[in-house]
Amino acid sequence: MKLLIIADIEGVAGVCCREQTVSGNAEYQMARQLMVEEVNAVVEGAVRTGISEITVIDSHGPMINLPIDNLSPQAKLVQGKPRALGMIDGIQFADYDALMMVGAHSAAGEYGVLAHTINSRAFLKVEVNGQVMGEVDLYSSLAAEFGVPLLMVSGDDHLKAHVAEAFPESEYVQVKKARGAYAAESLPVSIAKELLSAAARQSLLKRHQPKTAFCLESPYRLTVSSISQAQSDLYALVPGVERVSPNQVSYEAGSFKDLVTLLNSLSAMSASVP
Ligand SMILES: [Zn+2]
Numbered sequence: 001m002k003l004l005i006i007a008d009i010e011g012v013a014g015v016c017c018r019e020q021t022v023s024g025n026a027e028y029q030m031a032r033q034l035m036v037e038e039v040n041a042v043v044e045g046a047v048r049t050g051i052s053e054i055t056v057i058d059s060h061g062p063m064i065n066l067p068i069d070n071l072s073p074q075a076k077l078v079q080g081k082p083r084a085l086g087m088i089d090g091i092q093f094a095d096y097d098a099l100m101m102v103g104a105h106s107a108a109g110e111y112g113v114l115a116h117t118i119n120s121r122a123f124l125k126v127e128v129n130g131q132v133m134g135e136v137d138l139y140s141s142l143a144a145e146f147g148v149p150l151l152m153v154s155g156d157d158h159l160k161a162h163v164a165e166a167f168p169e170s171e172y173v174q175v176k177k178a179r180g181a182y183a184a185e186s187l188p189v190s191i192a193k194e195l196l197s198a199a200a201r202q203s204l205l206k207r208h209q210p211k212t213a214f215c216l217e218s219p220y221r222l223t224v225s226s227i228s229q230a231q232s233d234l235y236a237l238v239p240g241v242e243r244v245s246p247n248q249v250s251y252e253a254g255s256f257k258d259l260v261t262l263l264n265s266l267s268a269m270s271a272s273v274p
Pocket residue numbers: 008009010059060061
């Protein structure tokens with residue numbers, strides 16, 4: 001059995017403000033340590049089921065956050081960007097059996113600690129077939145196309161409510177309660193780690209079938225709301241992307257692989273307009 005773990009930082013217990021998510025800040029050093037501790041707890045729980053291979057994908061910002069010298073020796077680490085499938089790049093290279101998302105967060109436009117989708121400077125909201133979608137929805141739907149089910153997610157209470165609706169069979173570990181976009185009440189680190197470890201083990205024991213978010217079916221109509229009108233001007237230059245309104249573009253994708261690849265391309269492009 002092979003497990004893939006996507007590691008983000010915004011949904012980790014003890015993380016609630018931007019300074020903690022950007023390298024160069026003193027607060028970031030503590031946050032990346034908390035991030036690796038939560039990942040290690042998940043790895044530890046998974047190992048107890050006798051799993052043969054675990055790959056951790058560093059998926060926050062420049063994707064070089066997890067200190068490899070503190071990562072469990074039971075896991076391999078994928079780092080750096082750009083990568084073909086963004087946060088989940090690597091899924092195409094091996095027959096993985098399960099996906100878990102640690103330190104995850106709510107979608108852009110939704111309530112939640114540090115809520116955003118892929119790039120807070122590029123997207124105000126991302127919708128697929130009328131449903132607001134965040135990173136958990138997009139990447140685990142892509143994983144489903146590779147036959148890999150989302151077994152477990154961790155983050156705040158708002159994401160918990162969303163996951164219960166979009167992926168009712170997946171385990172969820174709430175490690176904090178949102179008190180605002182940049183404020184949270186976190187569990188003690190030791191308790192969060194215990195819960196993560198237990199849920200990782202439990203979810204592997206009752207592994208379920210892969211599903212797209214909300215059980216959506218192809219074709220997928222992607223609607224992207226940009227931060228500025230100029231960004232939509234730019235996004236509409238991509239062949240196949242249609243202009244819908246001053247701050248919106250739309251695209252029809254046959255797969256989440258295409259849809260996510262387009263979003264990551266738009267995200268990279270967005271930096272070129274003010
Ligand atoms: Zn992140």
